[in-house]
Amino acid sequence: MYVGKTLFAQIMDFLPWKTFHRIVTRYHGDHRVRTLSCAEQFRILAFAQLTYRESLRDIEACLSAQTHKLYHMGIREPVSRSTLADANANRDWRIYAEFAHRLINQARKLYANEDLGLDLTNTVYALDSTTIDLCLSVFPWGNFRTVKAAVKLHTLLDLRGSIPSFIHVSDGKMHDVNALDLIMPEPGAIYVMDRGYVDFARLYALHVSSAFFVTRAKSNLDAHRQYSASTDRSTGIICDQTIALDGFYTQKDYPQSLRRIRFKYPETGKTLVFLANNFILPSPTICALYKSRWQVELFFKWIKQHLRIKRFYGTSENAVKTQIWIAVSVYVLVAIIKKQLNLEASLYTLLQIFSVTLFEKIPINQALLVGQYKSDNYPEYNQLNLFDY
Structure with a gap:
């Protein structure tokens, strides 16, 4: 019987925590903080992403039901929704944005040799944006239209592995073309845009x-x-x-x-x-390159369906950006785990497995043996087949 770490703790071990703590120190994220450090906040919101929690009350209830396992997940004590709400509103979102970019750099190195399906050695990027609609009365800072608020995710997707190499979160009014001013052009790379x-x-x-x-x-x-x-x-x-x-x-x-x-x-x-x-x-090849731009549309569709970035745990700009960047970190983390463990399962399948096994104390490799659950010790029964005549 395996009596080691929970599956959630094993997933968190893939993160470069020393880098995270250096970023927290740079932004004074834990200055005068007595409860719920930035690392614990990240773990809790990552847990919420992996298990599809819909609200702060939902997160609080789920973690309270597993109080005896929280310490083994890296959470010192049960968290109340008011404490988590304050942390989301006040901890600088740039901590999680910078950490997400560190994970992106790590993932891009792992996927650098992925086959594009084209006879190219150039790095190929797809640039696009997606709009996340918000309620204007609840999110008045998200300027978009007179009757609606929104935020935009401007994304530069590396098509080798579908890893976002650049993400900028803006209000809904920022025009797509302005994202070109934020990108540092890479010599020899190919940028595909609509x-x-x-x-x-x-x-x-x-x-x-x-x-x-x-x-x-x-x-x-x-x-x-x-x-x-x-x-x-x-x-x-x-x-x-x-x-x-x-x-x-x-x-x-x-x-x-x-x-x-x-x-x-x-x-x-x-x-x-x-x-x-x-x-x-x-x-x-030029035509095929533009066709490959569709991968960034699939990326937006995937994260909107499988991560929590359409319903937010807070209403402030800081809380929304914190949740988005931690969601991006979770996406990239799952991609890193998939590559480092040489898993054939899709990211969707991995997320489904993680969502129901996070509290289990089983080796991560055993939990991810997709399609290999059949035992060889089942007895043979001499039972007639219904469709044998």
Whole structure:
């Protein structure tokens, strides 16, 4: 019989706690704190994410039912919802944001050799944002519209392993294209974006930084053709052109030539026009790169369905950002565990297993043996099959 740590404690052991405590010290997170340190707050909110708790009362009731196991989970004493609410409102959310970025760096190293399905050695990023709707009367700080509040998650997703390399949480009014000002371009990397990010001054900043981009052209693009390359129309590529911008301001913003590819889906007949600054990659690869942008949409859908970022435990801006960053940390932590233990199960399956076994004192490898629960010691019964005639 295994009498060691609980499964939750084993999961928490994958976290770099020395790094976490250094970050807490930098932001004075535990200054004059007598109960519920930042580490305990992180553990409790991570527990809430892993077990799908919906409210502070829900968290309090669930932990109170397991009082004798709290110490083994790294929680010194039962926590009241008022204490947790105060911590969410007052502990600096930047502690958890910086810690999440440390986990992201660790996860990206683990997934650096993942296969993209494309013959590329470049790092490929997908940039997009998602809006989380809030109630304006409860979250008045979340500026969005006259009758609704919201926060936005601007995310740069590394497509090797679907790990977010950059996340910025803003109010709902921040336009997507402004996120390009917050990104440090990586030379040689490819940034895939939808046409909401078409701003030629910002795209030219990527170009002069030796980075590549793939995006969709807007319908009012003012440009002329300089050269047309031969294409195989049976692949859906209608044309592959080198163009120059004609608009007075756009020509100043982007004085170099661009690549324009017109692609028609054989199944639906829909035509898309792509813009890129890479003239070396084959045109089908450019189209496949834009198609891979869908992974960031799947990432947003996944975290909204399987993590608690649509219902919040507090109403202040600090509480909301704290919950979002700890949710991101949990997502990346599960991805790290999956890679380090060489697990074939999906992240969804791992979360489902964790949600019902966190209080169990079993080795983590044993809990994650998905599909191997059948015992070889079952006796053979000479029982007729219902469908044997």
